[in-house]
Amino acid sequence: MPAKPKIAFFDFSSCEGCQLTVIDALQTHLGLLDQVEIVQFREAMTEKQDTYQIAFVEGSCTREADEDRLRAIRKQAAVVVALGACAHLGGVNSMKNRWAIGNVQTYVYGEKNKETYPSYPARPISAVINVDAAIPGCPIDRFEFLHIVQMMLQGRVPKLPDYPLCVECKLSENACLNTLGKPCLGPITRAGCNAICTTYGDGCEGCRGFAPEPNFEYMREILRGHGLSETEIDARFTMFNHYQLQQMGEDAPLSPEGLQSLNGELPTSTFAAPKEAEGHG
Amino acid sequence: MTLYILPKEQLPVFVDKLKADFRVVGPVKTETGFAFDDIKQAEQLKLDYPTTILPPKKYFLPQREVLFNYHTSINEKGARQIDTEPVFQDVQPTIIFGVHTCDMTGISLYDKVFLEGFKDEHYLARREQILIIGIECLKPCDDASFCKDMGTLTAPPVYDLHMTEVESRYLIDTGSEKGEELLQKYGEVKLATTDDIRDLSRTLSAKWPRFRHRLKMSRDQLPSLLTINYGAITWDHLGERCLACGSCTNVCPTCFCFDVQDELDINMQDGQRTRLWDSCQLHEFALVAGGHNFRESKASRIRHRFMRKGKYIHQVHDILGCTGCGRCERACLVNITIPGTLNALHDEMQLDANPAAG
Numbered sequence: 001m002p003a004k005p006k007i008a009f010f011d012f013s014s015c016e017g018c019q020l021t022v023i024d025a026l027q028t029h030l031g032l033l034d035q036v037e038i039v040q041f042r043e044a045m046t047e048k049q050d051t052y053q054i055a056f057v058e059g060s061c062t063r064e065a066d067e068d069r070l071r072a073i074r075k076q077a078a079v080v081v082a083l084g085a086c087a088h089l090g091g092v093n094s095m096k097n098r099w100a101i102g103n104v105q106t107y108v109y110g111e112k113n114k115e116t117y118p119s120y121p122a123r124p125i126s127a128v129i130n131v132d133a134a135i136p137g138c139p140i141d142r143f144e145f146l147h148i149v150q151m152m153l154q155g156r157v158p159k160l161p162d163y164p165l166c167v168e169c170k171l172s173e174n175a176c177l178n179t180l181g182k183p184c185l186g187p188i189t190r191a192g193c194n195a196i197c198t199t200y201g202d203g204c205e206g207c208r209g210f211a212p213e214p215n216f217e218y219m220r221e222i223l224r225g226h227g228l229s230e231t232e233i234d235a236r237f238t239m240f241n242h243y244q245l246q247q248m249g250e251d252a253p254l255s256p257e258g259l260q261s262l263n264g265e266l267p268t269s270t271f272a273a274p275k276e277a278e279g280h281g
Numbered sequence: 282m283t284l285y286i287l288p289k290e291q292l293p294v295f296v297d298k299l300k301a302d303f304r305v306v307g308p309v310k311t312e313t314g315f316a317f318d319d320i321k322q323a324e325q326l327k328l329d330y331p332t333t334i335l336p337p338k339k340y341f342l343p344q345r346e347v348l349f350n351y352h353t354s355i356n357e358k359g360a361r362q363i364d365t366e367p368v369f370q371d372v373q374p375t376i377i378f379g380v381h382t383c384d385m386t387g388i389s390l391y392d393k394v395f396l397e398g399f400k401d402e403h404y405l406a407r408r409e410q411i412l413i414i415g416i417e418c419l420k421p422c423d424d425a426s427f428c429k430d431m432g433t434l435t436a437p438p439v440y441d442l443h444m445t446e447v448e449s450r451y452l453i454d455t456g457s458e459k460g461e462e463l464l465q466k467y468g469e470v471k472l473a474t475t476d477d478i479r480d481l482s483r484t485l486s487a488k489w490p491r492f493r494h495r496l497k498m499s500r501d502q503l504p505s506l507l508t509i510n511y512g513a514i515t516w517d518h519l520g521e522r523c524l525a526c527g528s529c530t531n532v533c534p535t536c537f538c539f540d541v542q543d544e545l546d547i548n549m550q551d552g553q554r555t556r557l558w559d560s561c562q563l564h565e566f567a568l569v570a571g572g573h574n575f576r577e578s579k580a581s582r583i584r585h586r587f588m589r590k591g592k593y594i595h596q597v598h599d600i601l602g603c604t605g606c607g608r609c610e611r612a613c614l615v616n617i618t619i620p621g622t623l624n625a626l627h628d629e630m631q632l633d634a635n636p637a638a639g
Contacts, residue, residue, distance in 0.1 A: 031547035150545050163563040166526035170612065171344045171558060173335045175313035176528075178614055187524040187614060213564055213579065215524045218615050 005153065008040035008052035009083070010073055012059030012066050013093050013122065017139040018084030019043045019058055025142035032146065035153055054079045054152065056135075060086040060093045060122040067128050074129040079152060082124065082131050083145075085138040085207045090243030092138070093122035097242050098261045121264060123243055133158040138207035138240065141193050161191040164211040165204055168195040177203050183226045185236060188214035207240045216253030234258030283461065284473035284481070287444075287451045291469050293323035298467040299376055303412075306340060307378030308333060320378065328379045328446070332422040332608065336384045336534035337377050341391050341407060346370050346556045348403060348541070353550050368553070369406040376463075379416045383433040383604040385440055387534025388413065392439065393598045394537050403556075412459055417445035419488045425607030427620050429492040431500055433604045445481055452481045495620035497627045500601060503591035510626040511584070519622065520580025522615040527560035529609035529617070530586065535594070535602045536560070561585055587622060 009019055023044050026032060039049035055077035061070060074080055085091035096104045101121065105114040125131055135141075135148050135158075148158040161167075165186035169176070172195055177184040184203035186195070190211045198204055216237075223233045234254045238245055245252040246262050254262065287295065299305050305320045308330035315330040317337050347368045356362040380388070395404035415436050421428070428434050436443045441460030444451040452473060455461045464470050473481070498506060530536040540559040545552040559566060562582050567575035576582045594602035603619060610618040 029547045035547075035549055146547065150547075150549065153549065154545075162565050163560075164524065164526045166524070166528050167531065167560065167563070170334070170528050170531040173316055173333075173339075175311070175334065176612065176614070179611075180313060187526050211525075213525050215522075215615075218522055218524060222614050 004035060004037045005054055006039045006049070006052040007036050007054040007056065008038070008049075008073075008077070009043070009056045010040070010058070010069075011042065012057065012070075012087070012125070013062040014059030014084065014086040014091075016043055016058060018086075018135075018137075021139045021142050022056070022083075022145060025145055028142070029146055032149065036149070050076065052077060054081065056081045056083040057087050057125050058083040059125075060090050061125055061128050062093055062119045062122045064118070064120065070125055070128045079132045080125075080129065081148070081152075081158075082126065082134040084140045085136060085209075085240050086122075087125045088134040088136050089209050089240055090122045090124045090127075091207070091240055094240075094242035094246075095238065097121040097246060097264055098238070099266045100264050127243075134160070136160065136190060136208035137193055141196070143194075144192055162212045163191055164214075165189045165191045165193070165195055165198065165208075167191050168193070169198050172199055174199055177201070178222055178226075181226060183223050183228060183236065185219070187222070188216065188219045205236065205239055210241060210244065220253065230255035231257060234261075282455045284478060285453045285455070285464055285468070285470040286473050286477050287453055287468055287470050289446075289449055289451065292326075292328075292451065295468045296320060296323035296326055296378070299463070302374065302467075304373050304375045305378060306337075306375065317377070326378055328416050328444070330379070332381075332426075332606065332611070334608070334612070335532060336387055336606065336608065337380055338384075338387060338391060338534055338537075340371070340375060340377055340411065341388065341404065342395075342537060342539070342556075342558070343371055344558050346403065348554045348556055351543075351552050351554065353552075365554075369403060372406045372410055374410050374412075375407075376412045376414060378414045380413055380440070381416065381418050381422075381606070382436045383418075383428045383431070383606040384534050385413065385415050386431075386433045386437050386600075386604045387606075389437045389439040390535050390594070390598060390600050390602065391537060393600065397598075412441040412463065413439060414460075415440040415443040415456075417443065417485070417488075419446065419484065420491045421493070422607060423611075425610040425618070426492070426605065427495040427607060428605040429489075430494055430496040430620070431601065431603055431605030433606075434489070434492060445484060447477070447480050447484045450477075452477060495624075497624045503601065503623070504595055506623065506626055506630070507588055507592045509630060511588075513626055513629050515622065515625045515629055516580045516584040518625075519583045519617055520578055522617060523562070523579040523583055524615060525562055525564065525579050525582070526614075527562045528612040528614075530560040530562055531558060532608040532612045534604055534606055534608070535590070538566075561589070583617070587619075590619070591623070 039052050055073045057073065057080060082088040086093055101119060109116055133148060135145055151158045168191045169186055174195065177198055182203045184198060185206040186198060186204040188210055189204050189206045190208045192208060220233050237254060245254060252259060252262060296305060306317055307320050307326045308315045309318045309325045310327055315327060316333050320326050347370050349368050350366045352364045354362050395401040438456060440456040442463065443454045443456055455464060538559045538561060539556045541554065541556050543552055543554050576585055590602040
């Protein structure tokens with residue numbers, strides 16, 4: 001029997017919730033450890049080897065220092081997989097791309113410490129290195145993770161569903177949230193999560209990225225029907241997918257104001273500034 | 282075949298008796314509407330329901346169905362060996378209660394598709410255990426219904442029992458020997474009298490004016506209407522609106538297309554071959570090896586769906602592929618409707634025939 005492939009997990013700007021889902025998956029599918037050897041997984045174990053074939057990377061690239069680390073992983077691994085929305089799309093981190101980076105740092109760290117952690121606009125890891133596969137979602141779906149690992153172990157190219165979430169919602173016989181007055185991005189979002197949020201009554205926020213043929217124009221029309229303003233619709237579109245829309249440039253399906261805010265041109269946050277942290281340090 | 286009467290108050294008793302020997306499913310109230318589901322208590326059964334998101338086709342062709350289990354190994358000669366073990370999923374004596382006449386029409390098409398010519402053994406195993414108790418529709422479900430246009434306001438001969446609510450009682454027609462046995466064994470019924478039959482006749486006559494026509498043409502014209510309008514501009518207009526979400530086909534009582542996939546267990550040796558609902562509205566449906574897609578545009582996929590409903594299925598099975606149930610219209614967020622589309626084709630054709638009128 002050939003040696004088991006060695007796999008490693010890495011994290012960048014993220015909440016590490018996708019890695020938690022992997023740990024969760026191992027609890028219900030321990031047999032995975034008969035197929036692979038985990039050699040690096042900071043969230044789950046202390047031991048560490050630097051030789052591995054498959055690298056799972058969680059988190060987006062938001063600092064210059066991230067780039068060298070990503071390139072080193074790419075150099076070592078035969079296969080690099082983006083794990084979850086941040087690595088796959090840029091995710092919620094990319095919301096910050098709407099404002100000038102200096103303002104973002106002041107907003108987060110305060111006037112006094114704004115230079116402490118230099119950063120730049122958030123990007124998916126595919127903006128820096130070649131990525132062989134992505135496991136979408138915020139967080140990832142454990143069954144999809146297992147499925148994609150299995151496909152790679154078989155030497156197959158992992159494949160994601162190429163249709164909108166509505167398919168899975170209908171198969172579960174859920175009443176359509178958009179017809180019940182709850183905004184839902186299901187019609188333009190890639191399926192694969194088994195419609196978990198919508199099944200529990202929450203409208204889809206698009207964490208798995210856009211489906212391959214998104215009908216943005218009519219999605220906006222549906223959301224207008226809920227009484228959402230153009231700005232609110234922009235906010236929903238950009239929540240997880242800001243970077244994808246940035247890449248579309250002038251063709252991005254946003255309002256004129258939304259288009260202006262795509263590339264860090266908003267002067268200050270539209271949210272109330274947090275109080276300067278008192279008693280911190 | 283034979284008409285019986287069942288007093289309304291006897292219905293729960295009938296259902297409870299059936300439950301002892303059958304899985305009984307029927308329309309029940311959900312948070313937002315109605316759905317076919319297992320009847321746990323007889324009172325749950327709501328025979329006056331308007332419609333459901335999914336038709337009862339899910340009991341004939343489950344959304345996900347295991348066809349067989351497999352085990353792969355390396356035999357003593359060093360060759361890869363695959364052993365399979367067939368699975369027949371959800372095969373149990375089942376009664377589907379309260380099926381509308383449109384949905385019974387869908388079931389009769391399913392029977393033709395899966396049992397005529399090549400018999401689908403998985404479908405057959407389930408089908409042989411299913412009994413259908415229909416309910417006569419006395420008013421339309423809602424504005425999306427166009428059953429009258431599609432000729433599905435009367436029950437096709439697919440039911441075992443068919444009930445019509447007439448004042449304080451149900452008139453029950455037996456459609457099969459199994460249905461007859463069911464009534465004799467589990468129902469407190471009496472033979473209908475001449476008076477009962479006169480009341481039934483009055484009820485049935487009174488229902489027709491409550492249903493409206495929505496099509497500008499008769500259903501007999503659909504195959505030719507679609508043939509002539511293959512190149513219509515209407516398809517392009519619909520293609521711009523379509524979300525390609527597949528909801529229209531998933532909720533359709535006559536759509537039967539499926540995909541077959543292998544699902545591997547975590548040990549990488551055992552697995553299941555499954556059959557899953559598929560949709561011609563999805564991009565991947567007509568994608569073939571090498572990357573060519575026979576229906577790349579959404580417009581061509583919508584046209585294909587209408588061609589299936591109004592022409593192709595009719596050519597093969599001698600029955601139209603649309604029952605007028607209105608589910609696709611209720612499910613469509615961009616208001617693509619069957620009557621609206623067929624009427625648009627009709628209008629476009631009139632315009633083409635007489636350009637001066639335009």
